[in-house]
Amino acid sequence: MIVTRFAPSPTGYLHLGHAFAAFNAWNRARAANGRFLLRLEDIDPGRCRKEYADAIQEDLAWLGLDWDGPVRVQSRQMADYRRVLDSLADRGLTYPCFCTRTDIAAASEASHGPDSAPLYPGTCRMLSAAERQDRIGAGERFAVRLDMASARRPGLLFHEAGEGPVTCHPERFGDVVLARKDAPASYHLCVTHDDAIQGVTLVTRGADLKAATDLHRLLQALMGWPTPVYAHHRLLTDDAGRRLAKRDKARTLRTMRSEGLAAQDVLERLNQSQYCQRP
Ligand code: GLU
Numbered sequence: 001m002i003v004t005r006f007a008p009s010p011t012g013y014l015h016l017g018h019a020f021a022a023f024n025a026w027n028r029a030r031a032a033n034g035r036f037l038l039r040l041e042d043i044d045p046g047r048c049r050k051e052y053a054d055a056i057q058e059d060l061a062w063l064g065l066d067w068d069g070p071v072r073v074q075s076r077q078m079a080d081y082r083r084v085l086d087s088l089a090d091r092g093l094t095y096p097c098f099c100t101r102t103d104i105a106a107a108s109e110a111s112h113g114p115d116s117a118p119l120y121p122g123t124c125r126m127l128s129a130a131e132r133q134d135r136i137g138a139g140e141r142f143a144v145r146l147d148m149a150s151a152r153r154p155g156l157l158f159h160e161a162g163e164g165p166v167t168c169h170p171e172r173f174g175d176v177v178l179a180r181k182d183a184p185a186s187y188h189l190c191v192t193h194d195d196a197i198q199g200v201t202l203v204t205r206g207a208d209l210k211a212a213t214d215l216h217r218l219l220q221a222l223m224g225w226p227t228p229v230y231a232h233h234r235l236l237t238d239d240a241g242r243r244l245a246k247r248d249k250a251r252t253l254r255t256m257r258s259e260g261l262a263a264q265d266v267l268e269r270l271n272q273s274q275y276c277q278r279p
Helices: 016-031 050-063 078-090 101-108 129-137 187-197 212-223 253-258 263-269
Strands: 003-006 035-040 094-097 143-146 157-160 164-167 177-179 202-206 229-233
Touching: 003 016, 003 202, 016 035, 016 050, 016 202, 016 229, 016 253, 016 263, 035 050, 050 253, 050 263, 078 094, 078 143, 078 177, 078 187, 078 212, 094 129, 157 212, 177 187, 187 212, 253 263
Parallel strands: 003 035, 157 229, 202 229
Antiparallel strands: 094 143, 143 177, 157 164
């Protein structure tokens, strides 16, 4: 059975771009008599708000995009993510990183990974076990990084719907962060874990996340999780060709609704070419 999901982060009100992503996932599931899941990716305590989480559910219901089963709220699942981090650490595939953002920016001399995070030069990978223990014991805060050189698995592929097999190059991300100093688990870890344990078979999401799939595929290989099929869709843009974002207040679903637009009009707008950036 086909299982899709919509997995927004409650950091603002949903706009037309979110509606497009949600509609895509919902439509694929409903057309195949499958299941459509809703997940709130609220692991970043500094940016996520309950008000937005509530609004997401209200806006989706208004659009008529109904979901199956309970909503999974990531901030309530930290023990699950901890177990994954422990499993990787036990196998020597991660290490604690004490560097500050400034240290990293200075040392990495502006080389960036596909997610535009600076590529980590590996400073803390070189620390001895004793030094790590001392610093942790002294209460120094640390992030957890994947040791890409030990973790990489050559020859990984994922299947992109309508395209075929895609060869993965997760090493382009360098020693990626799996848990931040201020958030106990990263997007990459949580999204991959949750797609696996929720039995998602088809991940539909924006083309901006396609590069990250290489990393997600690696985590699946390391953890023995199944690999769903991926369908990355085009991103909606404004009249100037810029990707829709939180700044586009006029295109939030709330604003459209308060201006008297019907849900059906919104869904029709999604088919209008001026909002669509062709892949
Ligand atoms: N939570 C992510 C976002 O709001 C989407 C994750 C995904 O679809 O993989 O951008």
